[in-house]
Amino acid sequence: MSHDDARTSARRRLRRLLDPVPTAGADRSGYLDLLGDAPQAGPGTGFAQRLMRNEVVSRVYERWWRPALGRIAKGAHGPSMSEEHRIATDLLGLAPGHVVLDVACGTGAFTRGFAGTVGPGGLCIGLDGSRTMLARAVAETGPDHAVAYLRADAVRPPLRAGSMDAVCCFAALHLFDDPESALASFATLLKPGGRLAVLTSARRGMQPLRTFDSALGLATGMRMFDRGEVAALLVERGFSDVSERVDGVVQIVGARRG
Numbered sequence: 737m738s739h740d741d742a743r744t745s746a747r748r749r750l751r752r753l754l755d756p757v758p759t760a761g762a763d764r765s766g767y768l769d770l771l772g773d774a775p776q777a778g779p780g781t782g783f784a785q786r787l788m789r790n791e792v793v794s795r796v797y798e799r800w801w802r803p804a805l806g807r808i809a810k811g812a813h814g815p816s817m818s819e820e821h822r823i824a825t826d827l828l829g830l831a832p833g834h835v836v837l838d839v840a841c842g843t844g845a846f847t848r849g850f851a852g853t854v855g856p857g858g859l860c861i862g863l864d865g866s867r868t869m870l871a872r873a874v875a876e877t878g879p880d881h882a883v884a885y886l887r888a889d890a891v892r893p894p895l896r897a898g899s900m901d902a903v904c905c906f907a908a909l910h911l912f913d914d915p916e917s918a919l920a921s922f923a924t925l926l927k928p929g930g931r932l933a934v935l936t937s938a939r940r941g942m943q944p945l946r947t948f949d950s951a952l953g954l955a956t957g958m959r960m961f962d963r964g965e966v967a968a969l970l971v972e973r974g975f976s977d978v979s980e981r982v983d984g985v986v987q988i989v990g991a992r993r994g
Contacts, residue, residue: 742856742880749859750884753835755896764867766874767885770894776865777889779913782957788842788911794868798843798876802907806986814983820906820935821849827933827979827990828902833857837900837925839890839918840864840908844873844883850904851881861895863888891918893925900925906935909966910959916969923973926993932975938963938987949985963987 743766750768751757762769771777780786787793793801803817815823824846830836832855838847841862851860862885864870870885877883888894890905891914903922909915915936922932939949939960953960966989967978975991982988 742882743884746859746882746884750861750886753861753895753899755894758894764887765871767870767887769867769887771865771887771889778891780957781911781913781959784956784958785911789866789868791868794843794866794872797869797872798845802842802845806907809984810986811984814986815988817845820988821846823981823988824904824906824933824935825850825853827988828904828931830854830902834901835859835899836861836902836904837893837895838862839893839903839905839922840911841873841885842866842869842907844877844885846904846906847873847883847885848877848881850902851877851883854882856880856882858882859884861886863890863893865890891915892921895925897924898927900930901927902931902933904933906933909934909936910953910961911957912959915959915961919966919969920973923975923993928993930993932970932991932993934966934989936966936987936989937961938982938985940985960985961987967991 758770830853834854836850841847841864844862847860847862860883873885891912912918937960939962940946949960963982967980970978970991974994976994977992979990
């Protein structure tokens with residue numbers, strides 16, 4: 737299969753997985769846009785979310801912005817970006833031929849990495865609401881990867897139930913207007929036994945740090961989850977084999993759909 741055929745095939749496979757089948761939706765510079773002129777899907781949550789639509793942020797996000805803020809949030813002993821990629825891949829149990837959804841994919845760093853694991857027989861879908869992030873993701877993605885990008889609602893991804901082997905949502909759940917509904921959507925999208933990996937906020941329990949974390953969340957529009965809260969939400973939604981790792985104000989949670 738040629739490079740152009742690989743990209744065309746990935747986008748064709750994505751269209752077959754959409755539910756409902758869109759009556760509209762334009763291809764924009766390498767990604768399928770289901771949001772049209774809307775700046776985002778659903779209500780805005782604040783300053784931090786708006787930054788993800790900024791052109792300058794999209795240019796520096798992958799190499800500078802995300803690693804720097806991640807290091808501050810995770811602390812000196814937290815995982816590096818390359819370790820995050822490894823952790824996500826391990827939690828998702830990715831294998832050749834798998835279909836994986838990268839929710840709030842940003843510039844596509846994790847999406848591209850997953851594509852290297854699932855191979856040409858698999859499919860990686862990078863979903864985001866930001867045009868600027870998706871444009872950068874398309875530009876950074878090699879032509880031989882089985883990757884398709886989609887601009888759509890991250891809380892309720894418009895994909896067929898039970899169509900995903902794995903769903904990843906790193907560094908985004910705390911920016912959603914309805915994270916509980918997003919977790920329920922992820923459960924619906926996964927095949928039985930499918931895996932989920934989430935990286936999100938983890939508010940500290942001791943005062944005055946807890947008050948500081950809560951104030952930061954209010955100022956930026958980020959949801960500050962308590963430690964263990966996301967794991968409990970997943971159990972309520974039928975997930976099992978839940979694992980949790982906390983570093984600084986970040987928690988990484990993995991689970992399997994029961």
